[in-house]
Amino acid sequence: MAEQGWRERKKTLTRRALIEAGLRLFRDQGYQETSIAQVAAAAGVAPRTFFGYFAGKEDLVFADTPARIETALRVVDERGPEDTVADVLTRVAEETIAGNPGDVDLLGLASGRMDLVMSTPSLQGAALHRLWTTEQRLAGALLRAFPDDLDEVSAAMVVGSFAGAFMGAAGASLRRGDRPDEVRAAVGRAVRHAARGIRAGVG
Amino acid sequence: MAEQGWRERKKTLTRRALIEAGLRLFRDQGYQETSIAQVAAAAGVAPRTFFGYFAGKEDLVFADTPARIETALRVVDERGPEDTVADVLTRVAEETIAGNPGDVDLLGLASGRMDLVMSTPSLQGAALHRLWTTEQRLAGALLRAFPDDLDEVSAAMVVGSFAGAFMGAAGASLRRGDRPDEVRAAVGRAVRHAARGIRAGVG
DNA sequence: ATGCAAAAATGCAATCCGTGCGATTTTCCG
DNA sequence: CGGAAAATCGCACGGATTGCATTTTTGCAT
Structure with missing residues (x-):
């Protein structure tokens, strides 16, 4: 240390x-x-x-994401015996929201990154690419955490639908000009929707 | 003409x-x-x-996508009176698959684009960005087609979860080295999963 | 304190993408 | 045939990256 x-x-x-x-x-x-x-x-x-x-x-803009990603993966790795796939992913989402919409406070520069990315096409691409590779790692971790309930494809599918709902809601809410707490609410709803969808399919 | x-x-x-x-x-x-x-x-x-x-x-690589996107949007616009949101999105997905995994045949150059994109980070970013903006347009069309069942955020959320599941499954299947028909099957399963999830939530 | 080796910071040249602009060449049409 | 409009070109930048050689710094053992 x-x-x-x-x-x-x-x-x-x-x-x-x-x-x-x-x-x-x-x-x-x-x-x-x-x-x-x-x-x-x-x-x-x-x-x-x-x-x-x-x-x-681009790397400079996303300098803080690696740490956040590790946190998300850890959440999956530390799955509890009673947890379902939906439970774990919901917790990952919450963990992510905790330090996302409306914030950043990266290094004292509160907010600004979200707006920056949303208003810069090339950064959008970079952000989505990072999200995509993160989804893959998340799917891998999920498969490791629920080896009896999932396989490679279903794990990726579940993570994808989760992330997709999350991003779709967040994007629409932001685009609509919602306040941070409204964005949070929208994302929360999306997460619950995705969780419901998963429960209806996988264990 | x-x-x-x-x-x-x-x-x-x-x-x-x-x-x-x-x-x-x-x-x-x-x-x-x-x-x-x-x-x-x-x-x-x-x-x-x-x-x-x-x-x-990048534009050269995705020269054929605009047409495909228009097709997808048209499918939404031509929603039938009996169709549900899930029905329409399922049809959009089928329409998309029809000319996707394992093909391309863009101009005689069968296959190759999928592999090309999957093996080129910068193209992945570009592809995801296009997908993202397309999702937004799709959400808009969906909202127009189902004004009584959706709002901006839920439309984006639904489209996002659909596209996310689709991409997650396709990516995992391709990464695993599946044959084109296996990829198709995996995507088909993802689409059904996403449709089920939607039915469990929105009308 | 001193000197040496590793690490970090630089300087410089080169490649490539993307863009503005003015000069040329083609194609269209009366 | 004689422009006018459209399509090509050529040329010169500005900016991102990268490889390589050189110069500073810093860490550490005398």
Whole structure:
């Protein structure tokens, strides 16, 4: 847990500086309109250095998702004996919502990422791709947690219908201009719908 | 319906040449590894001309989807009086499958696109983004077709769960290396599952 | 404190996508 | 045949990435 020293500390410091500078610039002047050179300059490093921290422009925007994904997977892995597939996925969804609609507070930059992604096509694609690969991992974890109730395809199908309902509702609610709590409610309804659908099919 | 003359004819001809050349090169040497310059050269036009036909490299890969999307939307618009939401979406899915898993035959280049997309991250993102925007349009059409049973959010949620289940099943089946007919079967099962889930919730 | 080796930050060149613009060539039509 | 409109081209940028060689920093053992 303990960091080595100045070396490590400085690295996470630079990383954070890049994220904050990037997110701020993206929000203020737009994603496409902001060049990596600007982000690097604002963070006080050379443009080339940016790529030592992130694989690309998109990566900076989703810098906090890996942790959230691990959390979601852990929820599945820690399935209780009495839990059903729907129970577990519902809990995953709740866990996800807890730090999603209307928030972000990534590094002090509360909100903004949702709007940013929703208003930037290329980021939408990136976000959906991450969601897609995450769904696959989630399906794998689910299959491991319920080996008697599922198979590869049904696991992926269940996760897909869940995520699909979730995203569909969230997207529509946001597009409609709902308040954060309304979005939460909409998503909650979608999750319950998906859970009901699953119970009607798989154990 | 009738084309003007040589002008129009040549245009669609060049367009087709670009698509065929592109798809062939993408399949043979990979998407990322193929430059637009190569595609243009193979089609006998200047690189700059490529952008007169497609907005970008990705567009070429999905050149046939617009038509398919229109078809899907039409299926929703032509809802029968007795149809339920699940009925309509099931029909949309069938319509979609009819020309999807294992095929493509876009322009004689049977198969290959599915594999191409599944093996190219950036194309996956593009494909998912197209799916996402299509879902929105589908939700809109569905809302128009069932104004008494749905609202914006529930329509999007229903479409999302449907598409999610569809994609999840298709992806898992393909990833597992299933034969085209097996993929079809898996998707069929997913569609029935999603339909059941919808019937359990919305009318 | 000093010097060396590993790690990080840079600089630079090169490739490729995508776009604006002006110059050319084709095709259409009177 | 003589434009006018449409389609191609060529050219020059701006910006994302990447590979490679060079220069700074930092960690650590004398």
